[in-house]
Amino acid sequence: MLESIRSHPRSITNAPRQISCRSTNASSSSSSKIAKSIKSVDICAKLITDRNGHKEVIGLGINKALTIGRNPERSFYVIPDSSVSGLHCTIFAVRSPSGGVIVSCQDSSKNGIILNGHRIKKASVILMDGDSLRIPDSLTFTCIHLWKDPIEKVSVFDPTPPPQPARKHIGRYIVTSQCLGSGSFAIVHLALSMDRRCQVACKSIRTKKGHRDELGQVMKEIKILMGLNHPNINRIYDTQEDQNFIHIFLQLCTGGDLFTYINSFTEKNCKMEEDEAKYITFQLLKGLAYLHNKSISHRDLKPENLLLYAPGPYPRIQIADFGLARPKSYQETFNVCGTVSYLPPEGILALDQKNLGYVGMPSDCWSAGIILYIMLSGSHPFDYALPSESWLSQHASDSRRGSHADCSQNYLQSEARLKERIISGQVDFQQLLWSKLVKAKVLVNLLLIHDPSKRATVHEALQSSWITDDLAMLEGAYRSRIVASL
Numbered sequence: 001m002l003e004s005i006r007s008h009p010r011s012i013t014n015a016p017r018q019i020s021c022r023s024t025n026a027s028s029s030s031s032s033k034i035a036k037s038i039k040s041v042d043i044c045a046k047l048i049t050d051r052n053g054h055k056e057v058i059g060l061g062i063n064k065a066l067t068i069g070r071n072p073e074r075s076f077y078v079i080p081d082s083s084v085s086g087l088h089c090t091i092f093a094v095r096s097p098s099g100g101v102i103v104s105c106q107d108s109s110k111n112g113i114i115l116n117g118h119r120i121k122k123a124s125v126i127l128m129d130g131d132s133l134r135i136p137d138s139l140t141f142t143c144i145h146l147w148k149d150p151i152e153k154v155s156v157f158d159p160t161p162p163p164q165p166a167r168k169h170i171g172r173y174i175v176t177s178q179c180l181g182s183g184s185f186a187i188v189h190l191a192l193s194m195d196r197r198c199q200v201a202c203k204s205i206r207t208k209k210g211h212r213d214e215l216g217q218v219m220k221e222i223k224i225l226m227g228l229n230h231p232n233i234n235r236i237y238d239t240q241e242d243q244n245f246i247h248i249f250l251q252l253c254t255g256g257d258l259f260t261y262i263n264s265f266t267e268k269n270c271k272m273e274e275d276e277a278k279y280i281t282f283q284l285l286k287g288l289a290y291l292h293n294k295s296i297s298h299r300d301l302k303p304e305n306l307l308l309y310a311p312g313p314y315p316r317i318q319i320a321d322f323g324l325a326r327p328k329s330y331q332e333t334f335n336v337c338g339t340v341s342y343l344p345p346e347g348i349l350a351l352d353q354k355n356l357g358y359v360g361m362p363s364d365c366w367s368a369g370i371i372l373y374i375m376l377s378g379s380h381p382f383d384y385a386l387p388s389e390s391w392l393s394q395h396a397s398d399s400r401r402g403s404h405a406d407c408s409q410n411y412l413q414s415e416a417r418l419k420e421r422i423i424s425g426q427v428d429f430q431q432l433l434w435s436k437l438v439k440a441k442v443l444v445n446l447l448l449i450h451d452p453s454k455r456a457t458v459h460e461a462l463q464s465s466w467i468t469d470d471l472a473m474l475e476g477a478y479r480s481r482i483v484a485s486l
C-alpha cells in the first residue's frame, strides 16, 4: 500500500465513492427519489451545482469523497469539458471534533478552482454556507449548505444561496463564524489572511483581567513557536491581541483531528491498517525529532492534538496545540501538565506528589507510544477496564460532552485506576491482533519503558525495525505527498 501511495500520489481518491443524490430538475418526484436514496446514508451537506443553467443537488456523506473531473475512471461527478482536469477536485465532509461538520475541497487540477472569486491551486480549503466554488468555464457550486436535520432538508431543492455567515476584521485577517473546534482554553474559527491570500485558523484565547504576567508568558512562548517550520508541525503565523482575547493565527488543517479519524474506523467496526499507522507514526516521530532537536518538548501529545492537514486516507498529520510546550532551557524539569491518559509514570507521580518535576522529551515519547497503540488496536494500553474497542467511543462522547473536567465519583475512580496501571507499567497486549504485529509491539514497548532514562528517544524510535524495514517506502511517500506539496 505504501508503495502504491508513492507511485500514485492521488490514490487518496480510492476512498469509497460518494453515494450522492442527484436531481436533474427541481421536480417533486426527483425530490422524493432523493429522499429515498439518502435514507441509509449519513448525509451532512448538499451542493447545488449549476452547469450552464442546468441545476443539480448533490448530497454529501460523512467521510465520503466526492470526486469531480473529466475522467470517469477517477471521478464520480464527470464533466466532459476540455478545461476540466482528469480529477479536478475532491469534496470531503468530515466530522469536526466538536460534533459539527467540516466540508472541504482539495484542488488537484491544472487550472485551479475559484472560491468566492479567488483562485485556489493545489490546496485544500474549507467551504462555508453560501460559498461559491467555480471550475472555470464549466461548473459552479452555487452553495454549500450544512444542516442539523439533513434527511429532511437535503430533499428540498432550493437553489437560493443562504446568506454569508458573519465575519469580523482582526488586523489583516477576516475571521468567519465557522467554528473549527474548541478546547478547554480556546475556540478556533476559520479565517482569511488578506496578506497570504489563503484560509487560516484563528485560535482565540480569552485573557483574564489582571493577569498581565501570564499574558506576557503566553506571548513569549508564542514567539518561540513562531520560529518553527516543519511539514508536521502546525505553524503559527501571527498573533493579535484585543481587550479580551489573544488571537493566534495558525496554518489551517482541513481534515479534523486524529482522534476523530481513528474513531471513524471503530464506528465502521474496523481498524486502521498497520501501514497507515506506520505512515502516521513516521510523521509524528519526524515532527517530534525536529522539536526535540531544538530542545522543545510538547508535553500534551494526544490524538486530539494531531491534526489532519487534509482529509482522506494516509493523511499528512501536524502536531498542534503548543499551549504547554516549553524549550528545555527554561528549566530542566517541568511542573506536570497534560492529559492523564497520555502521561508517563513519572508524570503521574509528579502529579500526585505535586512538587516533583519531570522531563518533557521522554514524556513526549511515552505519549507517542500510547498514540501508536491506540491507532493499531482502537483501545488504550492501560485503560482496559472497558471492553476493548469501546474505549474510543467512550472517550469520544466524553470529550464531546466536555467531561474531561468531570469530577464525578465514577470519573475519579476510573482515573485513579488508570493512574495505578500506568505506574505499575502493565501494558495490555491481550488482544489477538498483537500476535500479528510483532515489530510494532517492540516499538510500543520501547516507547512505554517505565524508566524515562531508558525509554526510547525519538531518534531511537525512528531506528526501530518496524520503521526501518519500510524506510525507503516511507521516505518516498513522505517526499511525494508532503515535501512535494510545500
Ligand SMILES: Nc1ncnc2c1ncn2[C@@H]1O[C@H](COP(=O)(O)OP(=O)(O)OP(=O)(O)O)[C@@H](O)[C@H]1O
Pocket (backbone or CB within 6 Å): 096, 097, 098, 180, 181, 182, 183, 184, 185, 186, 187, 188, 201, 203, 234, 250, 251, 252, 253, 254, 256, 257, 304, 305, 307, 320, 321, 323
Ligand atoms: N490549525 C487548525 N486548523 C484547523 N482546526 C484547528 C486548528 N487548531 C485547532 N483546531 C481545532 O480546534 C480545536 C481546539 O483547539 P486546541 O486543541 O488548540 O484548543 P485548546 O483549548 O488549547 O485545547 P486543549 O483543551 O487540548 O488545551 C482542535 O481540537 C481542532 O479541532
